[in-house]
Amino acid sequence: MFKEIILPIILFIIGLVLIVKGGDIFVDASSWIAESFGIPKVLVGATIVSFATTLPEVLVSILAAIGGDNTMAIGNAVGSVNVNIGFIFALLLVVMPGMAKRNGILVKSLLMLSACVTLAIFALYGELPIFGSIILLLIFIAFMVVNVADAKKALKEEKQELIEHPELAQEKPKKDKKSIIINIVKFVVGAAALALGARPLVDNGQIIAKNIGIPTAIISAIFVAIGTSLPELVTAITAIVKKEGALSVGNIIGANIIDLSLILPVCAFIGGTALPFGDQNAYLDMPVCLVIGALSLVPTLFTQKLQRWQGISLMVVYVAYVSVMCTVFV
Numbered sequence: 001m002f003k004e005i006i007l008p009i010i011l012f013i014i015g016l017v018l019i020v021k022g023g024d025i026f027v028d029a030s031s032w033i034a035e036s037f038g039i040p041k042v043l044v045g046a047t048i049v050s051f052a053t054t055l056p057e058v059l060v061s062i063l064a065a066i067g068g069d070n071t072m073a074i075g076n077a078v079g080s081v082n083v084n085i086g087f088i089f090a091l092l093l094v095v096m097p098g099m100a101k102r103n104g105i106l107v108k109s110l111l112m113l114s115a116c117v118t119l120a121i122f123a124l125y126g127e128l129p130i131f132g133s134i135i136l137l138l139i140f141i142a143f144m145v146v147n148v149a150d151a152k153k154a155l156k157e158e159k160q161e162l163i164e165h166p167e168l169a170q171e172k173p174k175k176d177k178k179s180i181i182i183n184i185v186k187f188v189v190g191a192a193a194l195a196l197g198a199r200p201l202v203d204n205g206q207i208i209a210k211n212i213g214i215p216t217a218i219i220s221a222i223f224v225a226i227g228t229s230l231p232e233l234v235t236a237i238t239a240i241v242k243k244e245g246a247l248s249v250g251n252i253i254g255a256n257i258i259d260l261s262l263i264l265p266v267c268a269f270i271g272g273t274a275l276p277f278g279d280q281n282a283y284l285d286m287p288v289c290l291v292i293g294a295l296s297l298v299p300t301l302f303t304q305k306l307q308r309w310q311g312i313s314l315m316v317v318y319v320a321y322v323s324v325m326c327t328v329f330v
Contacts, residue, residue, distance in 0.1 A: 015201030022193025029186035056228035065267035079225030086318025093311025133265035
């Protein structure tokens with residue numbers, strides 16, 4: 001049996017590497033192009049970079065839905081949120097507890113929790129109907145409006161700071177012929193890598209699950225979700241090294257909102273009908289998503305602190321989640 005899955009495992013890993021690295025290259029090139037043509041860096045961060053770390057999840061879930069595999073589409077999207085909070089965010093809290101201003105995370109925290117509650121309710125009914133998808137898309141639109149508003153506020157503050165301290169001004173990226181060609185090539189290569197990597201990741205994830213007898217829901221919620229969440233993990237580790245925890249907190253909350261409020265509605269619209277939830281999604285994935293979402297954000301909104309006990313608690317819940325998944329739902 002092992003010989004039969006050697007090639008699928010290799011192709012699965014290749015697909016994973018392609019989408020993670022492709023997303024990185026694509027975002028770098030997109031950011032360069034936007035900044036070179038005068039789009040403010042803060043606005044680039046609020047739009048392009050908001051999608052940066054979620055590109056793998058978006059593409060994998062959408063391709064899975066196109067192929068009729070709703071189990072992988074849902075498992076990857078919700079599983080990614082659980083990985084982001086239960087492991088990556090938890091790691092950040094354990095290593096780097098600190099302050100978190102309420103006004104900086106309040107609205108986005110409420111949007112994320114609203115998406116969690118919405119999905120948990122519909123999961124109990126067994127499906128995400130089209131009007132449920134519309135509710136989630138409204139949450140996503142609200143998130144983007146908040147992002148752009150924050151970016152405009154930051155831009156205004158940046159301009160004022162430059163007036164007071166002109167020596168802080170940064171030069172725009174060079175727009176010479178060589179730089180333009182390099183970044184256009186990076187843009188195309190990154191987009192191609194994303195497109196080429198997602199398909200083998202989905203297809204071979206299904207083959208591996210079938211051959212070793214593990215349900216696709218578990219493969220997608222653990223292995224695919226962890227794989228497509230690597231950008232968030234890299235961002236968190238970088239934040240720990242540079243002691244910039246707030247950057248990673250904002251990135252993880254934003255990525256989770258996109259995972260919950262954009263990916264699944266798009267998958268539902270692709271199928272043109274309600275998106276069905278399996279038992280694992282309804283009775284394990286979504287309840288855990290709601291619990292760890294509340295555990296990570298609600299205490300912080302009251303105390304304005306990111307505390308080590310939260311990180312430890314999140315890790316305990318995540319380990320229990322994986323254990324139950326691998327014993328009860330196999």
